[in-house]
Amino acid sequence: MIDVKNTTLEEQAKISAGVDPDLLVIAGMEFKSRLWVGTGKYKDFRETKQAIEASGAEVVTVAVRRVNITDRGQENLLDYIDPKKYYILPNTAGCYTVEDALRVSRLARTAGISDMVKLEVIGDEQTLFPDTEGLIEAARILVKEGFIVLPYTNDDPIVARKLVDVGCPAVMPLAAPIGSGLGIRNPYTLRIILETIKVPVIVDAGVGIASDAALAMEYGSDAVLMNTAIAGAKDPVKMARAMNYGVQAGRLAYLAGRIPKKLYATASSPEPDL
């Protein structure tokens, strides 16, 4: 039985609701869902919208591009993904220099949706690995300009620490190369990041299937961001739901605390009382 007398009103409310909201908090913003999703590579905006709904995500990333002025009939993504309903997180995908990343971040902020930016400074077209030197430099400048900088980084604990030192309120290390679907390639370095970094850690990129997302959460990641694993699935809406469950299952398992691994058996039935 829970000792109701010794709990705060807030705790009592949680108990009576039967749920602990387990919110993720970044720069004062509270997020219920720990699955963040991208909006690229879908067949059309309708499918994008359906998959995002199925994923349960509240944070949705978008890219910043030129309007095609010769094709005026284009629909607007934000007519489908309502910025009043979702946190829109513009990214600097496609930026290979600090200067480009700064420019795209400033353009995105001017649209008036958010001060958040998912900062990417890409080092190479083949791997799409981050240029971590440029990333730290761009992050330092944007933080000073008042941006909430969420950096897409390598699974490198030292770079993650430097990003926190320049003022990033969360870090987003990759699981594997963007779009590769390989899952967590360096579980031990990811775990070092999770142990040493005191701000939220969001695993970003490289997830392939729901168990990859669950594993990231079981290690203690605060959230997972993905795009291709959902958009590229045969049935994106179904995969979005699977990822939603995977992230929730992994988070619950992390909070529940796993049993230690042992070499020998431990009987799970009581000893016979004979």
Added chain:
Amino acid sequence: MDIVVNDEPCQVDEGLLVSGLLAQLGLSLRYLVVERNRVIIPHDAFDTTVLAADDRVEVIRFIGGGCDQYTPHNSRI
């Protein structure tokens, strides 16, 4: 006069405002960002900013993209 919009040459009337250009292009103003000669024009200045000959204008908006958005080098904005 001649200006360039997103790398496309455009012929427009003298004294055209940024808001007028966007209207001619049939673009809704929502969530659009405009750069003129690499300087961002704030939304509240669309109705007061007069374009000049040879201006280079960039009209930018949000599209689908994620961590996984592969973008070839030459197609970036």
